[in-house]
Amino acid sequence: MLKMTYFSDIYFDYLSHSPYLSYLPYLPYFFVLILCIILPSYFFFYNKFFFAKKNLPPSSLEREIKEEDDISSSGGFVALLRKLHAKQGPVVLSKIPLANTISVVDTMIIKESLHNGDRPKDLFKFLEPIIGEDNLQIFDTERAQRFRKLTGSAFGNQILSNKFEGIRNIAIDLVSRWEKIFNTQENVIIKTQQECYEFSLRITAYIISDVQLQDLDFQEFRRAYDTILSNVYDRQFGISSDDKDFQNGFNFYHSILDKLIDTKNNIIKNGKDQENKDFLDILISENNPDTGEPFSYEMIKSFIGVYLTAGYHTTGVAIPFTLFSLTQYPDIQKKLHEEIDQILEGSLPTFEDLSKMHYLTQVIKESLRLHPPASFCARLFKSSNSFKLSLNEELPITPGTTILYPIPLYHENPEYFDDPLTFNPSRFSPENNKKIKQNAWCPFGFGARICPGEKMAMMDAKLLISLILQKFTLELAMKVEDVITEERFTNISKNDILVKLIPRNM
Numbered sequence: 001m002l003k004m005t006y007f008s009d010i011y012f013d014y015l016s017h018s019p020y021l022s023y024l025p026y027l028p029y030f031f032v033l034i035l036c037i038i039l040p041s042y043f044f045f046y047n048k049f050f051f052a053k054k055n056l057p058p059s060s061l062e063r064e065i066k067e068e069d070d071i072s073s074s075g076g077f078v079a080l081l082r083k084l085h086a087k088q089g090p091v092v093l094s095k096i097p098l099a100n101t102i103s104v105v106d107t108m109i110i111k112e113s114l115h116n117g118d119r120p121k122d123l124f125k126f127l128e129p130i131i132g133e134d135n136l137q138i139f140d141t142e143r144a145q146r147f148r149k150l151t152g153s154a155f156g157n158q159i160l161s162n163k164f165e166g167i168r169n170i171a172i173d174l175v176s177r178w179e180k181i182f183n184t185q186e187n188v189i190i191k192t193q194q195e196c197y198e199f200s201l202r203i204t205a206y207i208i209s210d211v212q213l214q215d216l217d218f219q220e221f222r223r224a225y226d227t228i229l230s231n232v233y234d235r236q237f238g239i240s241s242d243d244k245d246f247q248n249g250f251n252f253y254h255s256i257l258d259k260l261i262d263t264k265n266n267i268i269k270n271g272k273d274q275e276n277k278d279f280l281d282i283l284i285s286e287n288n289p290d291t292g293e294p295f296s297y298e299m300i301k302s303f304i305g306v307y308l309t310a311g312y313h314t315t316g317v318a319i320p321f322t323l324f325s326l327t328q329y330p331d332i333q334k335k336l337h338e339e340i341d342q343i344l345e346g347s348l349p350t351f352e353d354l355s356k357m358h359y360l361t362q363v364i365k366e367s368l369r370l371h372p373p374a375s376f377c378a379r380l381f382k383s384s385n386s387f388k389l390s391l392n393e394e395l396p397i398t399p400g401t402t403i404l405y406p407i408p409l410y411h412e413n414p415e416y417f418d419d420p421l422t423f424n425p426s427r428f429s430p431e432n433n434k435k436i437k438q439n440a441w442c443p444f445g446f447g448a449r450i451c452p453g454e455k456m457a458m459m460d461a462k463l464l465i466s467l468i469l470q471k472f473t474l475e476l477a478m479k480v481e482d483v484i485t486e487e488r489f490t491n492i493s494k495n496d497i498l499v500k501l502i503p504r505n506m
């Protein structure tokens with residue numbers, strides 16, 4: 001006690017002479033500050049960073065695509081990501097194409113994202129001149145689901161088989177045009193990409209609307225559409241091309257959409273059978289599930305634009321790249337000839353015939369693996385999250401993070417596909433297919449936003465390829481090193497894909 005008194009005497013004596021005495025009344029506030037703010041914040045941040053460090057490969061939080069990592073010098077954004085993933089592993093932080101972006105190559109992240117996340121609006125802003133400001137691509141996932149539920153039947157087996165004859169006529173038209181060239185030329189070399197673009201545009205417009213615009217020149221429509229797609233794509237990177245061409249293409253494109261809708265309106269007014277409604281039937285005759293009111297004219301036009309744009313170049317490049325692969329592997333082409341001949345026995349393919357062509361399905365799937373038309377899927381996460389990665393790692397997500405899923409890098413990953421750069425359709429045979437990791441093959445995306453046109457695209461590709469192979473053997477008519485993939489709206493072949501047709505009955 002004596003000792004205590006002694007110390008406190010000294011202490012108070014010291015304070016009474018100390019210049020710091022005036023701070024004394026604030027001492028309790030200081031303790032409150034430490035207890036209530038500084039300590040909890042410390043534990044929060046400690047856990048956050050400790051958690052991140054523990055679960056991610058070291059230094060991954062500092063990884064960023066640097067300014068000097070020039071996309072074009074790498075050969076495109078996916079090529080740059082390929083380089084960075086090779087150096088840094090499955091997780092790469094990036095500021096492009098959007099701030100706060102993480103590119104991830106891990107099937108676990110796809111599993112985690114199946115029903116999570118929205119499309120990042122800014123990624124599709126460049127398409128606004130074609131599909132409007134409020135379009136399906138950028139609907140949040142809940143709204144997109146409502147719309148897709150309403151229109152899903154328009155791309156199902158029932159409609160596809162009902163319309164099959166019309167679809168097949170478009171394919172026959174194309175192949176007959178090629179056959180006719182033999183009347184005047186011995187060597188027939190086809191620019192397959194250009195031709196398949198037109199095929200895809202015609203088929204997509206037909207399936208969506210069932211309207212045949214008699215006076216429509218599809219070559220002109222394709223040229224106008226390509227001009228505006230190319231123009232809006234380039235504008236994102238500050239490259240501007242001829243405004244007059246753009247304006248003309250733009251006016252032409254919109255005039256075609258107007259004609260499709262007007263013609264369909266008249267068909268409906270004249271009492272068309274409404275049993276198997278196609279996409280445009282549904283848009284015109286059903287109510288918008290968001291409002292309970294009919295869709296506005298602008299909204300109808302926007303939906304048509306989204307489906308046409310999403311279906312056009314994608315199917316349009318998938319077919320020529322498959323033909324290219326067949327020219328490189330004559331034994332696979334021979335096996336496919338055998339399957340097609342055996343199923344068709346010289347007749348035209350029916351809808352049912354196509355579903356029996358299992359080897360053709362494997363060939364197309366393998367070509368989509370090595371040459372996926374779309375570069376990546378993307379999801380925006382609005383709230384904090386933590387996603388499981390492989391090897392018990394965790395990926396912490398802050399609000400506003402965009403995750404990119406670079407499709408080609410999934411398809412080239414040796415953990416998912418043995419000898420990944422070899423074209424080997426039998427990896428999709430029924431017995432091998434089971435061994436492929438779920439979501440590793442993802443050319444059509446995944447989950448709630450998976451491509452609604454997958455069935456249709458596979459049918460289009462099978463139909464046209466079976467008709468071509470029934471008649472011709474294919475050879476590449478350009479140097480293989482000139483087949484260069486270029487990232488545009490889709491991954492196109494920069495110099496087209498020139499294929500020599502050799503009639504099989506010669």
Ligand code: HEM
Binds near residue numbers: 204374444445454
């Ligand atoms: C080989 C052909 C095709 C490929 C490779 C392809 C690929 C894709 C991919 C990767 C996505 C994004 C999926 C995601 O974010 O998870 C997508 C979305 C979409 N595709 Fe396709 N597609 C093809 C053909 C078609 C066709 C023929 C149509 C329609 C006629 C179509 C309509 C759409 C639409 C409307 C979306 C957006 C769906 C939504 O936002 O919910 N696609 N496609």
